[in-house]
Amino acid sequence: MMDISSKTGQGDFLPLGPDTVLNLVEKATGTRYTNLFRPMNSYINRVFELENEAGEKIIAKFYRPGRWSEQAILDEHRFLVQLAERELPVIAPLALKNGRTLGVDGRFCFCIFPKCGGRSVDEFTDEQWLELGRLIGRMHCVGEIDFAHHRPVMSPDQITSQQLEFLMKTRCVPKDLKPVLERAIRAIIGDIKDLFKNEKLIRIHGDCHFANLIQRPGESLVVIDFDDMAVGPPVQDVWMLLPGGLEDAFVELDLFLEGYETFRGFDRKSLRLVEPLRAMRFIHYMAWCAYQVEEDGLTRAIDGFGSHAYWQKEIEDLFDQRERIASGTFSGGNIL
Numbered sequence: 301m302m303d304i305s306s307k308t309g310q311g312d313f314l315p316l317g318p319d320t321v322l323n324l325v326e327k328a329t330g331t332r333y334t335n336l337f338r339p340m341n342s343y344i345n346r347v348f349e350l351e352n353e354a355g356e357k358i359i360a361k362f363y364r365p366g367r368w369s370e371q372a373i374l375d376e377h378r379f380l381v382q383l384a385e386r387e388l389p390v391i392a393p394l395a396l397k398n399g400r401t402l403g404v405d406g407r408f409c410f411c412i413f414p415k416c417g418g419r420s421v422d423e424f425t426d427e428q429w430l431e432l433g434r435l436i437g438r439m440h441c442v443g444e445i446d447f448a449h450h451r452p453v454m455s456p457d458q459i460t461s462q463q464l465e466f467l468m469k470t471r472c473v474p475k476d477l478k479p480v481l482e483r484a485i486r487a488i489i490g491d492i493k494d495l496f497k498n499e500k501l502i503r504i505h506g507d508c509h510f511a512n513l514i515q516r517p518g519e520s521l522v523v524i525d526f527d528d529m530a531v532g533p534p535v536q537d538v539w540m541l542l543p544g545g546l547e548d549a550f551v552e553l554d555l556f557l558e559g560y561e562t563f564r565g566f567d568r569k570s571l572r573l574v575e576p577l578r579a580m581r582f583i584h585y586m587a588w589c590a591y592q593v594e595e596d597g598l599t600r601a602i603d604g605f606g607s608h609a610y611w612q613k614e615i616e617d618l619f620d621q622r623e624r625i626a627s628g629t630f631s632g633g634n635i636l
Contacts, residue, residue: 316346316362316408324410325350325360328396328403344527344592349415357415358394365407366595373409375448376529377401379503383442389435389522391416418514418522428521429552432541433559435521436508440534441564443503447531453501454532456493460485460580463587472590472606481611484618485583491625492576499533499570506530508537535570536577546574572628579621586614 318337326333331352338349346362363373377393381401384392393401393411403410424432452459464485467473473481505512507528514522530536538556542549560566589605604610 321348321360321362322350324403324405324408325412327405328398328410329412330397359413359415360410361413362408362410364595365409368409369450370402370404370409371450372448373402373411375451375503376526377411378446379443379448379529380526382446383439386438386442388438388442389520390526391522391524416514416516416522416524418516420511421513421515421521422510424552426555429555430559431521432513433556434562435523435559436537436556437560437563437566439523440502440504440537443534444500446503448503448529451503452506452530454504454506454530454536454577454580455496455499455501456489456576456580457496459530460489460583463583464489466587467583467590470590470594472593473611474608477608477611477615481615481618484615484622488576488579488583488618488622488625491622492573492579495573495576496533499573500567501531501533504530504532504534504537506532506536507540509540533570533573533577534566535573539574539577540581546571575621575625579618579625582614582617582621 318335321337322333325331329352334351334353336349336351336357340347340349340359342361344364344367346364348360348362349357350360351357368376380390380392383390391413393413395401396403396412401411403412421428464482467485468478468482505523505526505528507525508523512523512525514524516522538553538560539546541556542552546553557566589602593606
């Protein structure tokens with residue numbers, strides 16, 4: 301859910317090296333660190349494992365320049381801190397020497413997290429679906445007590461319209477396909493925008509899928525990676541967790557909502573937004589990939605991205621998804 305309102309080249313961000321990272325972290329924390337410098341997997345940002353002289357390992361996260369404003373990053377941090385204060389299993393950023401969670405030095409914005417290992421769960425048991433529902437329900441209770449004024453708003457006439465505008469400007473889309481891509485996206489926006497008019501929008505994770513949940517031995521599930529935190533309908537943090545479409549996940553959804561409603565009510569009517577949100581996800585991913593290429597001219601999110609065949613397939617998928625939305629394939633079963 302990147303901020304595409306501004307574009308800043310990465311420049312010296314790509315070769316961000318140990319001297320720069322260690323010096324900035326030591327200055328911000330007032331703590332000496334050893335020579336341990338272990339880059340971690342991160343497609344967008346730069347993330348490193350470091351170790352202080354007391355032997356404590358931390359994770360230093362350097363945000364990609366131009367992707368988020370300082371205020372948007374602080375919205376993310378504030379949400380994480382509020383969740384942690386209420387004892388939800390998340391990994392909140394640590395306070396720096398100046399009392400803030402965000403370090404800023406020139407073009408670099410960075411923060412420090414405690415190292416927290418864990419493993420992904422490939423398939424949830426019935427009890428874990430209940431646990432997951434309780435966890436997301438509690439998270440949304442905290443999400444609605446405050447607002448994030450600098451994060452993307454997940455509604456078609458806001459974030460999706462911005463992404464369409466970006467795609468029409470980018471060089472990644474062949475000129476001869478831009479008109480048909482624009483028609484496909486505008487048609488979807490026109491079809492679904494009224495569905496969002498009366499939806500309550502709160503702070504949500506925004507990218508809540510299996511890879512962003514980890515489990516530690518003897519502990520509960522932990523929600524990680526709030527980098528795409530947004531303001532949106534709570535159902536956004538539900539549908540991406542389900543195995544397949546709603547019509548294929550009655551049992552899992554029923555268990556999830558049973559757990560969720562232990563702490564917070566869930567509007568069953570919002571399930572009608574699942575297929576529209578899936579369409580918005582398609583468009584978001586196109587724009588996200590294009591943004592990476594435009595940003596540094598080197599990054600390729602997937603093989604074949606930007607080719608004529610790639611965009612033809614994406615356009616076909618959008619038309620198919622529009623038909624799925626129009627057909628109302630989810631009957632609701634016993635959930636509604």
